[in-house]
Amino acid sequence: MDLFIGVAVFAVVLWYAFLYTRRHEAPRIPVLPSKSILGHMPAPGVTIYEWLAKASKQYGPVFGIRILFVNMVTVNTAEAMREFFEARSSIYSGRRAPKMAELAGMSEGVLFQQDPHQLRQGRKFLASGLQPSALKAYQHVLHVHVVHFLDRVLRAPTKILTLVPMLPTGIALEIAYGYRLKDEKDPFVQRARKSVNRFIQATAMSLEDGFIVNWMPLLSYLPSFLPGMSFKTTAAEWDVWSKANAAEGFNTVKQDVANGTARPSLLQRALEDQKGTYDEYLLMRTATQVYSGGSDTTTSALKTFVLAMTLYPEAQAKAQAEIDHHMANKGAGRLPNYASDRDDLPYVHALVREVMRWHMPAPMTTRTATEDNVYKGYLVKKGTTLVVNMWSILHDEDVFPDHEVFRPERWLDGTLLAKFDADPLDVAFGFGRRVCPGKYLAIDMLFTAIVSTLTVFDIRKAKDTAGNDIVPKEEYTNRAIVAPLPFPCVVTARSDAAKQLVDNAMSAIA
Template sequence: MSYFLFLFLAFVLWRRWKVNTSNPGKLPLPPGPKPLPIIGNIRDIPLGVPQWELYEAMALKYGDIIHLNVLGQSIVVLSSLEAINDLLEKRSAIYSSRPRSTMMHELMGMGWSLAIMEYGEEWRRVRKAFHQHFNANEADQYHDIHVYCAHSFLRRILRTPEDLFTHTRHLFAKSIMKVTYGIDVKEENDPFIFHAEQTIAAFNTAARPGRYLVDLMPVLKYIPSWFPGARFQKDALYAKDMSQKMVNNPFIVVKEREHSGDAEPCVVARLLDEVPDGPRREEEEDIIRKAAGIAYAGGSDTTVSALQSFFLAMTLYPSVQLKAQAQLETVIGPNRLPTPADMQDLPYIVAITKEVLRWKLVTPLAVPHTTTESDEYRGYFIPKGTIVMGNSYFILHDPAVFPDPHEFKPERFLHEDGSLNPDVLDPTAACFGFGRRICPGRAFAQDSLFSVISSVLHTFNITHAHDLDGNKIPVLPEVTDGLISYPKPFACSIKPRSAAAEAMVRSTE
């Protein structure tokens, strides 16, 4: 153990020496909390506390560019669209060409993900295949599937409202699997959903810098899984198995259906039909396989978190629910359910969707990147190898832009006459990432959210749950820590607004 401690201390000191020698102009580092010897700022970002909440306080104190040192590793957090545009976009050759994938991500075999794939020819081809069928211009073709899945969700929460969190995960897995692979997932215990959830959870855990010691000391990757303290190797092997099954298994189903002539209409089938036979077909199929996996992993997870935040907000802010239901009654009436085609006539529902994306961000911190060379910005020195993160959370919780930023207020996106106000910063400017790594499926996700949120508000009342003694069960707006954030489990009551509303839900069967 003392030998490993010696190596670790030597590694930290070497990193510090390397930073000092690469800064010949002796420029200052960006401002931030004062680091301690050896361990740096590790005590300033403790595990168990959402990083973005810590960075929010630092941004208010130090400004929109913050520097931390964690065991010799430089971290820079950017908390304004100006800084993000100047660095992550305008200087993309330094900041965006090489995403910061952790050593754990490498051990987990997650190189297929656009979020951590190095920018280059393969990245462009995978993103093009994804964008071809999920961009804003193609979004309208999926409206019927959004409605179909929203109606399925209504029936599920009507039967077992206590299983809300399970239903939210099933809902978006159902829509993404149908669109991408033409696969109808099982109502219970679906293996495709299980593999995806396990993969996303592992990716999320490994994304936080410093979560695993192997990220700070990559040489540890050679330690066998049976060695004491090498639990990370077992975690990586399990995650790799889940990851490969998530990406490969549904793709294989489509290929088998194509071979037998039973292919369902879907994105993967269309992409495969466009590939000519020849020596490059296998390579092209691998691009399609990766693009489809990204669609499933990214699309379903983003909307799951956002929908759970919606139910949390409706429980805590009943007045918002009442205003939304009043608009739905006026525009939609009692005899049908809303669809994406009603979006322009339901500005308050659109505002709720925007506020859901702003209030509890799905990805409060953009995917970290690593600088490929040293840089100077605003007179500050940014060392080569620095982890750089866009602080989406603060951008959408800056009190100068969004007064009372921690309150759920859809009205902030509206004019006094109730119409949408285009002058207010749209949450999509930050909540789906930045620059060329912005989520290409954001239009699909927003349409899906609108369909579900509008349908739920039109047919159900969401209120506080009560215990057996009739006491209201407290609900706190707390979320999990990680690259992808979810509301922590909470109790709420979900009941049909009326017998007619219940009958309308049942009629969708």
């Protein structure tokens, strides 16, 4: 009896302590009301980042939403992002894997790393090879892959969109592993593509093509034999496969280092020049994120470039006139690139910046709060998920009244950049401690691929059977990494001299 009274008194004290704490806690960031069980899950065909951008005009830069049973805080302006992710980076630099990605073993490496020490190590490993000064060592790798890309397009111009992914995947594999791909059927490339596709599926958050367990994580505790639990078998199979895939690439480089035959790469440097600095398992998993992080994002931006050139021929003509003038003076007989020509090609630079603004590859990212924090009088509890909507910055109608139009000129005189203080070439890569580690590689790769493509090819609208232009629709996939859906266009070499330029470059690298 005494025990019963003791337990009851203890429970009452605990309950009052809880109520007292709650009463004295700051209020939470208000969640927009919703009567639907799905909460603010966007309807099929509606993108959440566009919806949030519109809602932020009414509810302010920071507000809460609910999707099924999960509440999240959304952040929609550059100012608020700086305040959360730069000024308070020690609190808001966590990132949790969607449940399916966690079950499939994809939370290892850097992207969804929970352990601060491992995260620091992984980011240090990537930065050691991907910061601007280190990238100089890979200029030749970029050149070789871009020349191969141009050559492939020359041979099969109608396939330009399907040829694009090989370019960033090939560069990523060579930089991470020192592996030079052979052709489209190369088994290493096939495995890298499979790995990226699975990653995209596992992290998809839309009801159309995502896994429901990402929104209802408790499902993962139910037994596998119940109906609807097939995701568990899939996750287990993907987990085994992705470990084996990561190990195969890693062990090959390790063996090559031991034999003294390893080609220069991030892994070779870590295992040879910086031997003993990093945990080997972390290296193994992080190396795969060079291609899972770099392939589809850069592919998306390059496809957006092709779409923009198809829809906006006047922008293409201006860029080509600038390139022709510059190369006639300074670079006859060679292809332009980022390191040597960027400063002399302001219009092309503005065009690359506008590609990243018009349809950024990753319109949103997520973070989690790693401790309780009060933001503008509101309590953000430890573990809260924050949705970082970079799209709303680069499509803010107050800054870009014609935000849907592709117009490189807006960046030319620097006034907008100075006034706006949110460069697409920064914003599109995130904020603070978790900013994209491949940002400088991606910008170099994009500039070099775009300027070379414009040097060699014209991209035009296709014609229908009656000879009329087919105007492609600006339709995009609706996933964490967006990309244009296939569209018609015609690609032709600009001249025999342009073809010769590619042939000469191919002979020089053979």
